[in-house]
Amino acid sequence: MTILDIDQPVAPPPRRKGRRGRATALAGTDRLTLGLMLGIPTLLVLALIWGPALASVALSFTEWDGVGGLSDIRWVGLQNYADIFTTYPRFWPAVQHNLIWLAFLIVLPTAFGLFLAVLLDRKLRFGRLYQSVLYMPVVLSLALTGFIWQLMYNPDQGLINSLIGHAHTDQINWLGNPDLNLYAVLVAAGWKHTGYVMLLYLAGLKAVDPSLKEAAQLDGANGWQTFWQVTFPVLRPINVIVLVITVIEGLRAFDIVYALNRGRNGLELVSVLITDNIIGESSRIGWGSALAVILLVISLGFIVTYLVQVFRKEERS
Amino acid sequence: MTSAVGVRPKKSAGSLPPGSGLGGKHDRPRDRALRGALHTFLGLTCLVWIAPLLWAVYASLRSYDDTAQHGYFSLPSKLTFANFAKAWTSADLPHYYLNTLLITIPALLITLLFSSLVAFCVSRFNFKFNLALLMLFTAGNLLPQQVIIVPIYRLFLLTPVPSWLSDSGYLLDSQFGLVLVHVAFQTGFCTFVLSNYMKTIPHELTEAARVDGASVFRQYWQVILPLCRPALAALGTLEFAWIYNDFMWAIVLIQTGDKMPITSALASLSGQFFTDYNLVAAGSLLTALPSLIVFFVLQRQFIGGLTLGSTKG
Amino acid sequence: MTRFTPTPPTAHPLLGRRAVLKGLLTAAGIAAAAPTLAACGGGGSGGSDSKTVTFGSNYSDQVPRTAIAAVLEDFKKQSGIAATVNTKDHETFQQQITNYLQGHPDDVYSWFAGFRMRYFAGKGLSGDISDLWGQLGGNYTQAQKEASTGNDGKQYFVPFYSYPWAVFYRPSIWQQHGYTVPKTLDELVTLGGKMKTDGIVPIAVGQSNGWPQLGTFDQLNFRTNGYDFHMSLMAGKEDWAGKKVRDVFDNWKRLLPLYQENALGRTWQDAAQTVLQGKGGMMVIGSQQIGQQFAGKLDDLDFFPFPEINSAYGTDTVEAPIDGFMMAKKPANADNAKKLLTYLSTPEAQLAYLKSDPTSIAASSKVDPAGYNALQKKAMDFVGKAKHITQFLDRDTDPRFASDAMINGVNAFLNKPDDIDGLVNGLASQAKSIFTG
Structure with missing residues (x-):
């Protein structure tokens, strides 16, 4: 049935996995190799990500316009945080939008991406074509994506209003109406995200041994049951990846709104607020850093909980 | 279980909703109808998916006067590639393509190399600090990139590098510096994906190699890495698109207009005062080409690689 | 765990590896060559050569x-x-x-x-x-x-x-309908009403970029409260929640019924186009901005100063960024x-x-104005006669305040013109955290 079946080379004695790593003492050169393999990337990440991140945490307790040296930085303690939570009118809307964004991405594009992956996971004429078309938005640039959706949503000239007959009378202001634009942009975000999720699941589904499904069908399971009882559990590693990616995308969402209207007027997102305060002609480094730290803490909350769970499960199995 | 399932897979395949993962390959009318429905659904979905892009393509093929007079939702008086030609020369696209590729390709390759190394170590060896290490990398990728802008800027401003690496003499305003930042940021995500992928590769393979006396590096390079080709291809596509499309780091770290990546060349096309949307459409489609090409090239690799393992029926 | 069917290390494993290796080496080469190549592009911080x-x-x-x-x-x-x-x-x-x-x-x-x-x-x-x-x-x-x-x-x-900021319009359209230049805010509102009955959008607005309407705020503020207050407000020395700022927004509210719909979803370029097409009656904008849209049709573009609101100040201030x-x-x-x-x-x-x-x-x-077109001559005269000149909100105040607090405040106002209290209080508290010096 398959060209290469894993059962034939080594029939694995169960639990052998647990012994990995310490099976044999590593030779000296191997130790060195391992050290280098791990060491160089780790050093780079520590130096360029974590070091600066810690520096930013420190900066979040200061007031600084980004000009001059250490002596120009004024320590303000928790003032930035207090002000952000109480007087910054864009903050809470931004948090809310991020959460909506996250919930949307987890529910719709993810489910639809999985659905499409399942549909495409078979020998199918035009299968590659379908995949390519669905995946294509993922590789398009920020500029092009923003621009494309501007063309789509433009109230006077856009394709959508023209198609539904609202271009001349009773215009729908997709991007200008603050009650509507978040959802309009989410469609664009979903347009990108679905293909991404689909691809990941497609990769995962290819790794599902078909004999498992056959066995389930022999047992009389229908397609729905086979999927949920056999395929879906096997997709667990992919599920983790998809979930993590979706959380990242949801929390860090930035480019589409930035391209459309700089994240204003109903499209506020935390990452946009950070950008506004940090990049610019006279920036509020402390303020922006504090916003970034808040986002960081939320992200870390999600990711650490999840990673810890995943690893616990793995240890148990 | 029930006697109704007598015909085995075929029967169930026939009665399944299209979403069932089962490909019937039998020329029965019902199957054919099902296939038809499947193709119709996928075809329509794809049409909806590609419509926004086609709309932009359509705009790019029309002249400014045409759309200014008749609007975009109209039949063209004529279609022309003039916008593409104009975008190509007036935004000096070849120069910026080169700039961007000089950043993207090294960054991509180094990212994949580093992340596969780390992923190999954490998935093959049971170090105590594996979890911590993975978190270090994964969470590093989760940081909002904006958070480290200021410290990175300062660091790069103060770090001298030999002039053969950067004509500015510093990491700041050098493409090398940009490569470093991208590698540092993207390695986390790739490590996460690759380590998940590598964990599904049976340990017996490396153990067999080890018994044969293969060094750690050979286990990585000759045993594991070839098996990861589909994952590497998939990541390559994604990462290429991400790094290629970055504009934020370029704004922060590149200060010479001529070194800017292509994303900013596009900004000058759209103009401060006057925007010819058709020209911008043509320009932005041109800038999207490399990611699309990479996608189509690598897609063969990863879809091909993926399908090899599944000659299922 | 599941049984896994890995991709077989295919027929030509060596070929594959060698290709990868080659790729990496090339990449390293490219990485090294990158700066030198880019250097050919010119720019840089330049030499100390005396020429x-x-x-x-x-x-x-x-x-x-x-x-x-x-x-x-x-x-x-x-x-x-x-x-x-x-x-x-x-x-x-x-x-x-x-x-x-x-x-x-x-x-x-x-x-x-x-x-x-x-x-x-x-x-x-x-x-x-x-x-x-x-x-x-x-x-x-x-x-x-x-x-x-x-x-x-x-x-x-x-x-x-x-280039001056003012109210721009197409004289040919105005002649056709018999409109005259309004001298006061009341006249402007009346004129707007007339335009509406003629089927013309009185004031073209495109605010999706955020900054254009800051210009309207400036005009309303120095017409209502005078140049000195405006500059002092920009410097963060006045109360943003005080009566004077509220007055500005109250005056602004009178103009909103004349505004083009969906202002927040439109670019200023598109708004200027509606003036060019004769669908929009007028627009508060800079001569450079709208002028670029009128390329080739500049002889049918004219402007008048934003009308008087408080006779104590008349139209003594002109906004003309340098x-x-x-x-x-x-x-x-x-x-x-x-x-x-x-x-x-x-x-x-x-x-x-x-x-x-x-x-x-x-x-x-x-400069000898002989080579100027009519618009430039008028602009030169307009700026030359001004008693006070302002730059523009985002050039006259702390950009942190302009780009964050003001743009979002003005957008919020355009969305919910009735919540002036909430608006000015929000501006005031942000001003407090930004103008700390």
């Missing part, structure tokens, strides 16, 4: 870019000094200005007058050119000298050109930088540039 000067430019659109290149070419002919231009997209230039000036900036760079200039001068990020002003000062009026002066009384800026140039704090070639700045202050250089932009006026007061 060059580096020039950081935000004139990125093709037409102004070519015009600046022509000006620099003339300069080279005259002085023998070649300028190396480092052009960056207008917006990118602005976003990275702080980092740029602290890095290795070009000897001379383009920038704006007003708070934006004084801010960097105050931070010590730009070169003092007071001595130079002794020679080139004759080209400018006292008001322009003031606009080029930092908080310490020294000069840091050389004005190049400027663009110009500054010098790096440590230019590689200070002498050449100063020569270039001197050249840029001359009427000939400014007029040479304005050939590409017939919608702005030269900054130099020595």
